[in-house]
Amino acid sequence: MKWIASIGAGVESIFSHTGSYTLMLLQLLRKLGSRPWYARQLIAQAEQVGVQSLPVVLLTALFTGMVLALQSYIVFHRFAAESLTGLVVSMSLVRELGPVLVGLMVAGRVGASFAAELGTMRVTEQIDALWTLSTDPFRYLVTPRVLAVTLMLPLLTIIADYIGIYGGYAISVYVLDQNPVVYVENTTVYMELEDFYSGLIKAAFFGMLIGVIGCTEGFNCKGGAAGVGTATTHAVVISCMSILVSDYFLTAWLFG
Amino acid sequence: MSATNKPSLPRISIRGLSKSFNGNIVLEDVDLDIMPGDSTTVIGMSGTGKSVLIKCVLGLLRPDAGEILVDGENWLALPEQEHLQRMRRIGMLFQGAALFDSLKVWENVAFALLRQNVPKKQAHERAHEVLEWVGLHDVGDLMPSELSGGMAKRVGLARTICHKPDIVFFDEPTTGLDPIMSDVINRLIVRLHKGSGTTMLSITHDLRSAEMISDHIALLCHGRIHRIIRANELTSDQDPMLRQFVEGRASGPINCSPWGKKIEEVIDR
Ligand SMILES: Nc1ncnc2c1ncn2[C@@H]1O[C@H](COP(=O)(O)OP(=O)(O)O)[C@@H](O)[C@H]1O
Ligand SMILES: [Mg+2]
Numbered sequence: 059m060k061w062i063a064s065i066g067a068g069v070e071s072i073f074s075h076t077g078s079y080t081l082m083l084l085q086l087l088r089k090l091g092s093r094p095w096y097a098r099q100l101i102a103q104a105e106q107v108g109v110q111s112l113p114v115v116l117l118t119a120l121f122t123g124m125v126l127a128l129q130s131y132i133v134f135h136r137f138a139a140e141s142l143t144g145l146v147v148s149m150s151l152v153r154e155l156g157p158v159l160v161g162l163m164v165a166g167r168v169g170a171s172f173a174a175e176l177g178t179m180r181v182t183e184q185i186d187a188l189w190t191l192s193t194d195p196f197r198y199l200v201t202p203r204v205l206a207v208t209l210m211l212p213l214l215t216i217i218a219d220y221i222g223i224y225g226g227y228a229i230s231v232y233v234l235d236q237n238p239v240v241y242v243e244n245t246t247v248y249m250e251l252e253d254f255y256s257g258l259i260k261a262a263f264f265g266m267l268i269g270v271i272g273c274t275e276g277f278n279c280k281g282g283a284a285g286v287g288t289a290t291t292h293a294v295v296i297s298c299m300s301i302l303v304s305d306y307f308l309t310a311w312l313f314g
Numbered sequence: 315m316s317a318t319n320k321p322s323l324p325r326i327s328i329r330g331l332s333k334s335f336n337g338n339i340v341l342e343d344v345d346l347d348i349m350p351g352d353s354t355t356v357i358g359m360s361g362t363g364k365s366v367l368i369k370c371v372l373g374l375l376r377p378d379a380g381e382i383l384v385d386g387e388n389w390l391a392l393p394e395q396e397h398l399q400r401m402r403r404i405g406m407l408f409q410g411a412a413l414f415d416s417l418k419v420w421e422n423v424a425f426a427l428l429r430q431n432v433p434k435k436q437a438h439e440r441a442h443e444v445l446e447w448v449g450l451h452d453v454g455d456l457m458p459s460e461l462s463g464g465m466a467k468r469v470g471l472a473r474t475i476c477h478k479p480d481i482v483f484f485d486e487p488t489t490g491l492d493p494i495m496s497d498v499i500n501r502l503i504v505r506l507h508k509g510s511g512t513t514m515l516s517i518t519h520d521l522r523s524a525e526m527i528s529d530h531i532a533l534l535c536h537g538r539i540h541r542i543i544r545a546n547e548l549t550s551d552q553d554p555m556l557r558q559f560v561e562g563r564a565s566g567p568i569n570c571s572p573w574g575k576k577i578e579e580v581i582d583r
Binding site for chain 1: 394408412473483
């Protein structure tokens with residue numbers, strides 16, 4: 059009956075983790091209401107998030123757009139509706155795959171580095187040192203990171219959407235010999251601004267998840283180098299899972 | 315700060331401080347007064363809660379009970395933002411120096427000044443002045459990872475005193491250093507104490523260091539301050555627990571059971 063115990067422990071840890079993330083988020087909102095805000099830290103972190111994520115995001119988006127074009131062409135070809143390829147590629151990217159894939163990639167890069175960085179600072183007493191130097195560690199470390207990734211994720215998603223759509227276009231036009239004018243027209247005529255927005259709202263939400271989870275894991279880290287390792291793993295696994303789970307609910311909500 | 319009746323008021327007064335972790339009692343009703351300009355060192359076995367004591371005093375850990383009065387004001391009752399303001403009077407040297415590894419050495423040293431919006435040029439000058447004071451030249455532009463242990467500790471000391479605190483805390487200032495570097499650190503601490511009349515609370519298990527840097531020595535044992543003596547009485551005091559600690563004997567009135575329990579825990583696992 060080991061597996062029952064393991065499920066029980068899993069459920070318990072989900073609740074305790076969720077609790078600590080909620081506390082972190084509430085504290086963040088409370089502290090956002092007053093000075094100091096450390097704008098310079100925010101800018102530095104935003105830059106860092108961009109630099110860390112852009113290469114993986116670009117590559118992922120490009121190939122996802124390309125493979126989407128291939129797959130949907132194969133399906134649409136069966137009932138002679140190839141001209142819809144462009145629309146399907148763009149809609150899937152903009153509404154769904156753009157934010158989710160960017161979220162997953164950024165969780166792996168940025169969420170992990172938040173947890174590792176703050177975790178190391180915790181176990182080497184650097185976070186305590188900030189306090190003794192009359193600096194609120196939460197405002198100095200956590201707030202800028204969470205804000206940075208929340209603001210950057212929509213931006214990265216816009217870039218990913220464009221690159222992905224371009225990848226789909228390139229495959230359709232140059233490999234599958236489709237008419238470029240029809241492709242672009244079908245894409246632009248049927249796509250609505252709302253499709254775009256819903257993707258960006260998702261992206262911002264995923265960014266907040268990544269930031270809060272990564273920072274909580276790092277900030278509350280215990281137990282030396284091993285603790286930092288555990289915190290980092292938790293940050294990545296939990297943010298990826300929560301992105302996928304919350305994606306369903308966000309879609310259902312934005313749909314309704 | 316030498317008003318006529320001031321000396322009767324302790325600079326730091328620890329009252330009834332208790333702290334336990336998950337039912338494991340570490341500190342139990344600790345009382346300790348430190349007068350202005352006094353240097354007190356708390357000695358005790360590893361794991362008796364010396365670091366926990368200092369962290370409670372600094373507000374880094376919430377004690378279960380007790381008060382920390384600084385000049386008569388209970389710092390634990392202050393709102394967070396005001397507590398942080400008070401920390402400008404405080405300097406703390408951590409055991410591992412706790413330098414920020416993403417900042418250059420001089421930015422580490424001048425950290426408190428830079429946060430307080432002191433102009434960069436002025437902060438830079440002050441940082442180099444303090445680095446000179448601890449005997450380090452031309453390290454300002456290095457990263458902390460490029461420093462040796464002794465250098466890191468001295469940079470840590472420079473950072474501790476850069477903003478001219480009037481109360482300074484040292485967590486095991488000499489632990490992990492070679493005897494010569496230990497002596498350097500001890501002398502710097504003595505120079506700071508003699509030169510500026512800074513009030514100090516240190517913790518260590520290095521008796522030589524305790525004797526050198528302090529006016530008073532307090533023995534922490536079984537969660538309480540067991541005995542307070544003048545530093546020059548360390549070798550002559552006849553208290554059995556103090557004698558056991560000073561002579562370094564495993565058997566005696568000091569109960570090693572917290573330590574023994576740990577070993578059992580390790581074996582059971
Ligand atoms: N954050 C913490 N959580 C749980 N236990 C702790 C924590 N900090 C310290 N302890 C426990 O308190 C005891 C005293 O630790 P410490 O003050 O670091 O000892 P030392 O006197 O060597 O500095 C140890 O048994 C340690 O396991
Ligand atoms: Mg200690």
